[in-house]
Amino acid sequence: xxxxxxxxxxxxxxxxxxxxxxxxxxxxxxxxxxxxxxxxxxxxxxxxxxxxxxxxxxxxxxxxxxxxxxxxxxxxxxxxxxxxxxxxxxxxxxxxxxxxxxxxxxxxxxxxxxxxxxxxxxxxxxxxxxxxxxxxxxxxxxxxxxxxxxxxxxxxxxxxxxxxxxxxxxxxxxxxxxxxxxxxxxxx
Amino acid sequence: xxxxxxxxxxxxxxxxxxxxxxxxxxxxxxxxxxxxxxxxxxxxxxxxxxxxxxxxxxxxxxxxxxxxxxxxxxxxxxxxxxxxxxxxxxxxxxxxxxxxxxxxxxxxxxxxxxxxxxxxxxxxxxxxxxxxxxxxxxxxxxxxxxxxxxxxxxxxxxxxxxxxxxxxxxxxxxxxxxxxxxxxxxxxxxxxxxxxxxxxxxxxxxxxxxxxxxxxxxxxxxxxxxxxxxxxxxxxxxxxxxxxxxxxxxxxxxxxxxxxxxxxxxxxxxxxxxxxxxxxxxxxxxxxxxxxxxxxxxxxxxxxxxxxxxxxxxxxxxxxxxxxxxxxxxxxxxxxxxxxxxxxxxxxxxxxxxxxxx
Numbered sequence: 001x002x003x004x005x006x007x008x009x010x011x012x013x014x015x016x017x018x019x020x021x022x023x024x025x026x027x028x029x030x031x032x033x034x035x036x037x038x039x040x041x042x043x044x045x046x047x048x049x050x051x052x053x054x055x056x057x058x059x060x061x062x063x064x065x066x067x068x069x070x071x072x073x074x075x076x077x078x079x080x081x082x083x084x085x086x087x088x089x090x091x092x093x094x095x096x097x098x099x100x101x102x103x104x105x106x107x108x109x110x111x112x113x114x115x116x117x118x119x120x121x122x123x124x125x126x127x128x129x130x131x132x133x134x135x136x137x138x139x140x141x142x143x144x145x146x147x148x149x150x151x152x153x154x155x156x157x158x159x160x161x162x163x164x165x166x167x168x169x170x171x172x173x174x175x176x177x178x179x180x181x182x183x184x185x186x187x188x
Numbered sequence: 189x190x191x192x193x194x195x196x197x198x199x200x201x202x203x204x205x206x207x208x209x210x211x212x213x214x215x216x217x218x219x220x221x222x223x224x225x226x227x228x229x230x231x232x233x234x235x236x237x238x239x240x241x242x243x244x245x246x247x248x249x250x251x252x253x254x255x256x257x258x259x260x261x262x263x264x265x266x267x268x269x270x271x272x273x274x275x276x277x278x279x280x281x282x283x284x285x286x287x288x289x290x291x292x293x294x295x296x297x298x299x300x301x302x303x304x305x306x307x308x309x310x311x312x313x314x315x316x317x318x319x320x321x322x323x324x325x326x327x328x329x330x331x332x333x334x335x336x337x338x339x340x341x342x343x344x345x346x347x348x349x350x351x352x353x354x355x356x357x358x359x360x361x362x363x364x365x366x367x368x369x370x371x372x373x374x375x376x377x378x379x380x381x382x383x384x385x386x387x388x389x390x391x392x393x394x395x396x397x398x399x400x401x402x403x404x405x406x407x408x409x410x411x412x413x414x415x416x417x418x419x420x421x422x423x424x425x426x427x428x429x430x431x432x433x434x435x436x437x438x439x440x441x442x443x444x445x446x447x448x449x450x451x452x453x454x455x456x457x458x459x460x461x462x463x464x465x466x467x468x469x470x471x472x473x474x475x476x477x478x479x480x481x482x483x484x485x486x487x488x489x490x491x492x493x494x495x496x497x498x499x500x501x502x503x504x505x506x507x508x509x510x511x512x513x514x515x516x517x518x519x520x521x522x523x524x525x526x527x528x529x530x531x532x533x534x535x536x537x538x539x540x541x542x543x544x545x546x
Contacts, residue, residue: 027507031228041230 052132057115059133060108061155062148063126066162070152071127074103081122086113106148111141131158195299202306206283214446215245221502228506249439257435260335267333272433272440275326278319279447285312286454287374289464289487304464304483305374312373313365316455317358320410323448324350327412327419330441331429342428345513346419349409352520353416356406359528360399363535364388364459367396373455377463384467389460394538399531400460402524404500407452409520411445413501415508416516423510449501450494457493464490 010018017023043050052058063071074091092104120128131154138144146154219234219241226233234241259268289304302308309315324347331343367388368376380386388396409416420428430441457463464486466472471482511519 024508028503031503031506034230035224035228038227039230040226040232042232044232044235 052134056132056134057117057130059110059131059136059154059158060113060115060119060151061129061131061158062106062151063129063155063159064152064162065165067165069165070102071125071163072103072106073125073127074101075124077122077124078119078128081118083116083118084112084114086110087119103148106151108146108151110136110144110146126163129155129159131155133158191297191299194297198296198299198301199306202303203284206286206288206306207280209288210280210283210447210450211443213450214443215249217446217449217498218245218248218442220498221505224499224502225506228503252435252439255435255438257437258432260432262335263432264333264335267329268432269437271326271330271333272437272444273326274329275323275444276440276447278323278326279444279451281319282316282451283454285309285315285373286451287377287458287463288454288490290483291374291378292483302374304487308372308374311371313361313371313376313455313459316451317354317361320357320448320451321350321354323444324354326441326444327429330433331419334429334432336432338425338427339429339431342419342421342425342431345421346412346429349412349416349418349516349520352517353406353409353524356402356520356524356528357410359525359532360396360402360406361459362528362532363394363396363399366532366535366539367391367394373458373463377458377465380462381465382469384462387460387462387465387467393542394535396460396531396535398527399535400456402528402531403456403460406520406524407456408501408504409516411448411452411501413445413449414505415510417510418513418516421510449498453494453497453501454490456497457490461493461497462489463493 065071072089074089076089076091079085079087079089086109088105088107088109089103090105091101094100094102115130117130120130133154136144222244223233223241225231234244237243237247259265284306285308287305287308291302291308292304293300293302295301327346327350328343331339331341331346334340364376365371368379370376370379376388380388380391384390389400390397412419418428419425420430422428425431430438433441466485466489471479471485473479473482473485
């Protein structure tokens, strides 16, 4: 036999343990104890579901105010913040209000999304939200290219309680892209 | 009916019964293995088909029947087809000499019938060993005929492994044969009657404990089970010798492995654990005043011993990682073989002096 390391002569107890397969018996005792104190850690998934934590990051959604207007102002910050380039925003001016913009088209390629939540952090008007929906297995990847209508629909069903419009929440705060219809003009 | 016809009918009935029992056992095992492994690993095992997944074996069978059966391009078609059958036949043929109940004989029209053993031949255990080593052909040919490197490696590993460990199985049994003075499984089982202290695992003058350990380890290796599942080693060889097999041919390999497990367990029960004998003298049925029902108790004990041995297979599988190939060979030749040979020497001396003293 090739001389390897400095071989210590095994003590009597080590020798006895080797001969009686002591380590194997310890392992078998462990597995048997798991059989006898059987506590499964698995869930029968489609039948029973885990309660998700409150900060669970599931499918992304676009949100609305309680009067139904979209929160999104088409600022492109989510697109800039996204590390894997999931989001594509095409913004446009609101026809009646020249100072106000909105997202004319809004696409998300959920096949690439990491669910990091950076777009939600980046959004200045809280127009994006992370729902707790996670069952998005599909047979065709193209079904995960979501458009604005789909994202709004997800938001509608996941956040039934909506906020008031920003200008109604904070009547005295000036927002650069919000028309101040509710503030009475200064008397001359 | 002629005498030959009657003999044939009786034999065929017995064969059908034993085959049925074995196949049902295999069905139970396929479920039990997954369940036991699951329980030991804090999982549930199959749960979807039927209550608690009880119908899973049938679902598996249906799936295997309807899977596409592929013969790879460049495979030797004849050998590829023959290999699973060559594997299956030796696995089933050994059950012919297993006594799974009391040693009864009665006459039907002058033909003696032994209801609990298909045929009590004088060289029973030798017959089993001979056919068990034939099973290696199926595995090697399957590996070779697949025209795949992984399969070939699996088959070659299996060849070396089965030859090495077959030797140890044979040698570990010799001690029992010396004590019993017979190769017939019926006679060996009968000699162990009357309580567990008469089983050859514990019996004076030479308890076969070391031989039993050697037998257990070698039989695990011989049936290609974890931790000695090197011929299939899915993390190294995809699936080893049956990588290219699908559908029913794969099912035959699967069936053969499980039938081999059952056979090995039956032999262990018969040789070391007293076969169908209860661990106490006599039978409870006789004490209760129904000695005609003693066979129920005795076959139950045989089943209990066989199934506990099968449970050991699962238990080992849940516990141990796979051995490396050189470790396997070194362990077989340098550890198991000397122990088995030493056991033969000690048992021979013990039997010799025991007979001198008598």
